[in-house]
Amino acid sequence: MTKETPHSSPPYYDVAIVGAGLAGSLCAQQLSHMGWSVCVIEKSRGSGGRASSKRLDQSTSCELGTPFISISHKATRPLFTALVEQGVAAYWSDAQAYVGIPKMSAITRHWLAKSNLITNTRIHYLEQDSLVTTNIWRLCDEQHQTVAQAKCLIITAPASQTAALLSTTQDINELFTSAHKAAQTTQPQWAMWLDTEPSTMPSIITPKSSSLQRLVKDSNKPNRGQSRAERWVIQASPEWTQHHLEENKGVVATLLCQAFFHETQLIPKNTGAPHRWLLARTEATNHQQPFMWHTQKNIGLAGDWLCQGDAEGALISALSLCDHLNQMRITR
Numbered sequence: 001m002t003k004e005t006p007h008s009s010p011p012y013y014d015v016a017i018v019g020a021g022l023a024g025s026l027c028a029q030q031l032s033h034m035g036w037s038v039c040v041i042e043k044s045r046g047s048g049g050r051a052s053s054k055r056l057d058q059s060t061s062c063e064l065g066t067p068f069i070s071i072s073h074k075a076t077r078p079l080f081t082a083l084v085e086q087g088v089a090a091y092w093s094d095a096q097a098y099v100g101i102p103k104m105s106a107i108t109r110h111w112l113a114k115s116n117l118i119t120n121t122r123i124h125y126l127e128q129d130s131l132v133t134t135n136i137w138r139l140c141d142e143q144h145q146t147v148a149q150a151k152c153l154i155i156t157a158p159a160s161q162t163a164a165l166l167s168t169t170q171d172i173n174e175l176f177t178s179a180h181k182a183a184q185t186t187q188p189q190w191a192m193w194l195d196t197e198p199s200t201m202p203s204i205i206t207p208k209s210s211s212l213q214r215l216v217k218d219s220n221k222p223n224r225g226q227s228r229a230e231r232w233v234i235q236a237s238p239e240w241t242q243h244h245l246e247e248n249k250g251v252v253a254t255l256l257c258q259a260f261f262h263e264t265q266l267i268p269k270n271t272g273a274p275h276r277w278l279l280a281r282t283e284a285t286n287h288q289q290p291f292m293w294h295t296q297k298n299i300g301l302a303g304d305w306l307c308q309g310d311a312e313g314a315l316i317s318a319l320s321l322c323d324h325l326n327q328m329r330i331t332r
Helices: 022-033 077-085 106-111 159-166 173-183 238-243 249-264 311-328
Strands: 002-004 012-018 038-041 089-092 097-100 116-118 123-130 135-141 146-155 187-196 212-217 230-236 275-281 292-294 299-301
Touching: 012 022, 012 135, 022 038, 022 106, 022 311, 038 146, 077 089, 077 097, 123 159, 146 159, 159 173, 159 275, 173 292, 173 299, 187 238, 187 249, 212 249, 230 238, 230 249, 238 275, 292 311, 299 311
Parallel strands: 002 116, 012 038, 012 146, 038 116, 146 299
Antiparallel strands: 089 097, 123 135, 135 146, 187 230, 187 275, 212 230, 292 299
């Protein structure tokens, strides 16, 4: 993985991908393997998106977003077979799902190994220059500087961010309409970590009739090292989060700790600041395919909001789009 920063003479790629989450990183891996030159542009400082890892100190981290990836589709099983063999992921029997090792973001970093990654860069608008033989996409930042140029463009951002970006581009109404419609179903989520004394509580708890949606014993994941304390990640329900969306973080932390104690009878010893995911989950749109591609414009969309609405759906969407592009044999 090569990290770049925008410069005065932006490079040209076969494909530029907006978003370095699961879908964007897997698209990069698949297309690089097919021989495409790939650039991935990410607004955050690292990869993973909602499957990123929060660093707590030099040796520990936790996942406040996607805690694990459940796999049931025939197309995604080989991905994780390979990741396990390469020492990038492990099967967590408690969750009957996979996790990255030593942290979740290891998966996306692995998939981005052969792509150029530009971080801390938000794409503000898109332009397409019509030349004699082809159309070239220009991706511009908030300072109106061209970050990259590419023959093809793939957007893997959450639906609301995708819709906002597509609104700057003409003649792609179907793509914009689908993203805008999906964005209306987006739900937020408060999440935080806390430590307790060791307990016999199960690793995954799904409370009923609670302000909490899920409790995950993060320290029980494979290859997370040894610790005298149990580290939990608590994720609030969308309804509770919406009600407390603009609440002070200190108040949110107090309320979540109280709800955690009520559910487990465990007393938090140490806590982290709550994180507010504004775009935590989006319902999958009822689309004919798990991706979208505009042949005339050479622009496509992939993400969980186009398939299943979960982490595996993001991977299926990415695989399906890349397979479509491979079959089209676009001249690069």
